[in-house]
Amino acid sequence: MLRYALRRLAISVLVLFGAATVVFFAMRAVSGDPATAVLGPDADQAAVEALRREYGLDAPLPIQYVQFLRRAVTLDFGESFRLHDAATNLVFTHLSATAALALTAFVIALVLGFALGTLAATRPHGVVDRVVSVLSMLTQSLPTFWVGIMLILVFSRFLHLLPSSGAASPAAMIMPAVTLALPLLSVVLRLVRSGLLDVLHEDYVVTARAKGLSETRVVGWHAMRNMLIPVVTVAGLEFGSLLGGAVIVETVFAWPGVGRLMTDAIAARDYSVVQACVITVAVIFIVINLIVDLLYVRLDPRVRESV
């Protein structure tokens, strides 16, 4: 088990190094100079050169790269060209907003996904099942930005129930979190439904029922445990895509999170902030993958034995 964990950790470090390298060179491969983007077309050339020197952009690329890696190890990503603050600070202040949004969306998706999936599976091809299938198809295929704007129209513009944007009150969280949750919700829902349907015909379920166990215990304990593995895998991996979806949702709802910080930073060629954001998101991805793998070991005795 320890060896397994250590091996996973070593791979994680390699992945992180890869992500850092890709973001460093990708940002510099795109045309557009950060100093010019900050100072605009009217700055004189001397001022642009001075700013490039100040941010170390005048050094040869390999030297900048080594410098970047060395400082990244100590969580120092340099200063934001645009917002005049340490990139690490900016990411951390924005991360809590994104984390709150993503976690709420995750909880909504899991709770609703399990609830609706179980409802659908216990009465296959019933009315509930049909409605749920159509809804899940819709929520999966509708683009996030469109859903967000529609929610704003209905709940803010017409019903005046919820604030349309910002993060000033707890209520402001509802629409962005629901918007973000919908694609994941439909995935969880379908996995739970098909997983339960498969399992409910297994012999051991028949045995459990024959023992006289209550239906709640049969479905909620015996059956549920066995269909959890694919759900945990997918839910874990999809948590990462929630962070990706946050980029769009945060723009639509003016939510002050990492996604919006990153899109603004990319447009402004604010290298340090883009690098800090990407590496932070990569770390989150890696940690979640680790957790998912370790959870497997807990959930599936076969995996437990093999490691």
Next chain:
Amino acid sequence: MRPPTTRIGALALAGVLGLTACSFGTDDRAGSGGDGATTLRVANPTPVVSLNPFAANSADQPTLTVVQEVFETLVVRDDGRIAPKLAESWTNPDPLTWQFVLRSDVTFADGTPMTSADAKASLQALIDGKGPLAGLWATVDEIRTPDERTLTIHTKSQLGTVLSNLTLLWIAPAAKVADSAFFDAPYGTGPFKVSSFTAGQAVSLVRNEKYRGEQPTLAGISYRYIPEVSGRVTALANNEIDVTWGLPPDQLTGLRGNGDLTVTSFPTYANYYIWFNSSRKPFTDARVRQAMWHAVDFAKISKSLFDQAGAPATGPLPAAIFGSASQNPYAYDPAKARQLLTEAGYPNGFSTTMMWSSGCCTNGNSFADAMISDWAKVGIVVKPQELERATWLDKLLKLDWDSTMTTGSTVTGDADFTLARLYLSTAKRNGYANPELDRILLAARAELDQDKRAALYAQAGKIVWDDAVGIFPLDLNGNVVLRKGVEGFTPTPNDLPDFAGVSLR
């Protein structure tokens, strides 16, 4: 029998839905003043990334919009004329020297009196900050403060734009101008001071209790950035904000019919222009550039795309700017365009490209499409290139383009800012070089007599227009949308909405 699991599912479902349906109404406008005053809730269309008026963002509209409520300038432009503000009067003891007498009753929000040392430090900070406005002061060689109320600016060569330039020199405390932490929550001599600022997101202002003039009726102003147009419109219709501006024309049509809102449109210092790279064939030939202009039916396009968003341009600078003048209009005349092309050696037209930065311009993509289809009718095939701003900027400054569409504003309200910045041959911005134009622009900058200066800019404008350095189709209107109950707002052509005189009913 009804399976009990259905009940588990139903319960969980009800729980989440119940939570979602709850609405927490909050009111974030309660004012701090004990007189029942309230805070104006503003949504700006572009993010405020800095409140430092001396550095990289010194010419940015979002920065200036907030800065103007906090700081004041020595002089202001009032209805096109320069009027005193922190300076009472000024004289030219000799053509190279400007002497200002400052008011004696001005204090900063922390109670310290404002003196000539503060004015000197602020000007020095703007020059040392090397931002986009530093170039306006390139000929300054000495700033002196003979006494607390006198400021003397000495220039190496005559500088006729000193007063215009001073309308963007904000006076901050001398001890603070070099302290970057000060600009996280700056204060000046203006009616408001900054209470909190999160770069890129929000700014809150509260009254400056030490302000020498009448206290504003507002307790404060809170600005927040809402990136999506639909988000801003909804927030306004939903009474989450009181005012926003810079909305695209198609949104305004809907809002004009809303009884809760007032839409104000007004002329600004901003215009649309399409530049040709005069250093690149075939645009090296003025006849080709003129043909491009004659080939497009701008009257028709502006009617369908820019209903109340602009007015047909009469010169390379909007009419509200000091030094602008009416020029001879270019008629829509495809036959003449073809004839000019033939004379220039392109009887069958040619292929070229036009770039712009995405989101640069009101209805930009539709406008580009409309022009391109008119150009095609005279045989000119124009390939559109919509680019990301940073990429566009890179190509623009390297002169790596055929033609480009953009909008621009003359922030000082003075022709020198735009004409000398963009059309002097040393500026190298559009490949156009004309010694005669250079001579006129430099003479205008050195002219201290403001009427003579205006006449020189009229000549310069005629050259830019007749030589078709670019096409100048449209002067842009600004728009501000207010909720009913916001009173006393007066738009200004610099398109920096000023809320100091506003009250909320």
